[in-house]
Amino acid sequence: MPAASVFTLPRRARLLPALIARHRDDGFLTPASVEAVARELGIPAAEAWEAARSSHEFRFDAPAGERACAGIACALHPGYRQPELPAGCLFRCYAPPASGDEQPFPAEMVREAGPLLGPTDRTWAGLERARRIGPAAVLDAIEEAGLRGRGGAYFPTARKWRAALRHGTPIALVMNAEEGEPGVFKDRALLCLRPERVVEGLAIAMEALKPAVTIAFINGEADPAAEAFELALADSPIAGQVLLYRGAGGYVLGEETALLNAIEGRRAVPRPRPPLPVDSGLFGMPTVVNNVETLAAVAVILREGAAAFRALGAPEAPGTRILSLSGRVERPGVYEVPLGTPLAEVLDRAGAPAQERAAVLCGGPSGGFLPGGLAAQPVLPGRYHPTGAMLGAGGIVVLEAPGDIRRAALTMAAFNAEQSCGKCTPCREGTPLLLEALGGNPADLAEDLLDAIQLASLCGLGQMATGPVRSALAFWPEVFS
Numbered sequence: 001m002p003a004a005s006v007f008t009l010p011r012r013a014r015l016l017p018a019l020i021a022r023h024r025d026d027g028f029l030t031p032a033s034v035e036a037v038a039r040e041l042g043i044p045a046a047e048a049w050e051a052a053r054s055s056h057e058f059r060f061d062a063p064a065g066e067r068a069c070a071g072i073a074c075a076l077h078p079g080y081r082q083p084e085l086p087a088g089c090l091f092r093c094y095a096p097p098a099s100g101d102e103q104p105f106p107a108e109m110v111r112e113a114g115p116l117l118g119p120t121d122r123t124w125a126g127l128e129r130a131r132r133i134g135p136a137a138v139l140d141a142i143e144e145a146g147l148r149g150r151g152g153a154y155f156p157t158a159r160k161w162r163a164a165l166r167h168g169t170p171i172a173l174v175m176n177a178e179e180g181e182p183g184v185f186k187d188r189a190l191l192c193l194r195p196e197r198v199v200e201g202l203a204i205a206m207e208a209l210k211p212a213v214t215i216a217f218i219n220g221e222a223d224p225a226a227e228a229f230e231l232a233l234a235d236s237p238i239a240g241q242v243l244l245y246r247g248a249g250g251y252v253l254g255e256e257t258a259l260l261n262a263i264e265g266r267r268a269v270p271r272p273r274p275p276l277p278v279d280s281g282l283f284g285m286p287t288v289v290n291n292v293e294t295l296a297a298v299a300v301i302l303r304e305g306a307a308a309f310r311a312l313g314a315p316e317a318p319g320t321r322i323l324s325l326s327g328r329v330e331r332p333g334v335y336e337v338p339l340g341t342p343l344a345e346v347l348d349r350a351g352a353p354a355q356e357r358a359a360v361l362c363g364g365p366s367g368g369f370l371p372g373g374l375a376a377q378p379v380l381p382g383r384y385h386p387t388g389a390m391l392g393a394g395g396i397v398v399l400e401a402p403g404d405i406r407r408a409a410l411t412m413a414a415f416n417a418e419q420s421c422g423k424c425t426p427c428r429e430g431t432p433l434l435l436e437a438l439g440g441n442p443a444d445l446a447e448d449l450l451d452a453i454q455l456a457s458l459c460g461l462g463q464m465a466t467g468p469v470r471s472a473l474a475f476w477p478e479v480f481s
């Protein structure tokens with residue numbers, strides 16, 4: 001396989017790496033520096049500027065003061081002060097309040113490990129088996145295991161791979177390690193502590209899909225995770241075959257097509273569907289985007305077999321899931337549990353017993369709040385409550401209610417308004433209205449505004465932005481009156 005290089009992709013795929021390099025050198029971007037990059041690459045300056053402005057981690061003036069986290073776990077901490085330079089989340093929700101650069105994920109914050117987070121033997125047994133049995137049998141094994149994507153949508157992985165393969169044309173494979181949801185830090189845990197398992201899963205996916213290009217897209221701030229992954233990759237059988245790509249932020253990059261636009265050097269906004277990425281994704285190629293945890297599960301399946309994978313979890317959702325727990329718990333961190341485990345059991349073990357657990361936020365800014373007494377559902381894909389709470393990417397924040405609810409709901413509403421990419425009107429105009437009404441007079445919040453945002457927004461960010469607001473108002477209306 002030829003060595004991976006950004007030069008094998010169309011020229012505009014060099015835009016984001018070039019902007020990131022400029023940003024690192026200068027500390028911020030200016031119209032002149034963006035124009036210079038655009039000129040070098042032969043891209044219209046307006047398009048380069050548009051791409052730069054859509055990336056939330058870029059600054060456009062000299063930074064003044066230290067960046068500190070304004071995410072939910074930090075905002076609830078007694079030591080929290082409104083930061084001079086607020087960050088939506090610094091992903092150290094297990095040790096609030098957080099400031100400065102990202103740190104390696106601490107091993108002691110792995111509270112419960114299973115096949116994904118447990119130790120690796122540093123062999124490539126899963127990849128060797130994949131090579132022995134061939135692509136068709138690899139796909140069968142993934143299908144038999146019942147693996148569903150762990151990014152939050154839970155789409156069957158084998159079905160996604162087959163959908164891309166059926167075109168018979170060159171495929172792009174993208175590992176999504178953008179992980180931009182406040183309160184979720186499990187991909188960072190995997191990449192920092194078990195990078196070999198993720199690399200092996202990626203290698204197996206490459207074996208099955210024979211992609212023309214493979215990209216590992218890692219959050220632009222997650223340097224320790226990127227370094228650990230890069231080291232493991234360099235020491236692996238797929239060394240030199242994967243193009244490393246760093247992001248520049250944006251919760252919307254959780255939407256696959258926005259991520260592909262970012263790689264293509266375009267404004268990082270979702271594309272209308274259809275076409276689906278598996279039909280026409282990166283530069284028009286059928287494209288498979290898989291989350292880090294999904295790829296780690298692929299490695300487990302090829303090593304231990306589909307039956308062993310299915311032995312843990314629920315029949316409709318086999319395997320384990322890594323939960324990120326933070327907020328008012330004694331033992332925050334990551335918990336790898338079999339799917340189907342009652343959430344209340346995990347919360348008890350984490351030190352948030354039922355009698356003290358007044359509320360939980362499930363699913364972050366796209367999910368919703370639940371009174372602690374209702375947090376008894378099994379850990380399974382889907383909604384926990386019609387007002388919004390859901391498993392999503394596995395972020396669980398424990399709260400005191402009603403004391404924390406107002407601040408937590410405002411933090412989520414502010415995050416969604418800030419992260420709206422602005423492409424569609426219901427989300428662009430609606431999410432600031434949600435924030436304004438929540439902070440002022442929620443009685444002004446017409447049900448049809450909530451419905452319009454939920455039903456008419458283009459992507460999940462807008463469609464699910466109403467969850468934290470609806471659920472907070474449904475369960476604790478007195479807090480906002």
Ligand code: SF4
Nearest residue numbers: 422423424427459462
């Ligand atoms: S819903 Fe929001 S984030 Fe999604 S495309 Fe519309 S404006 Fe952008």
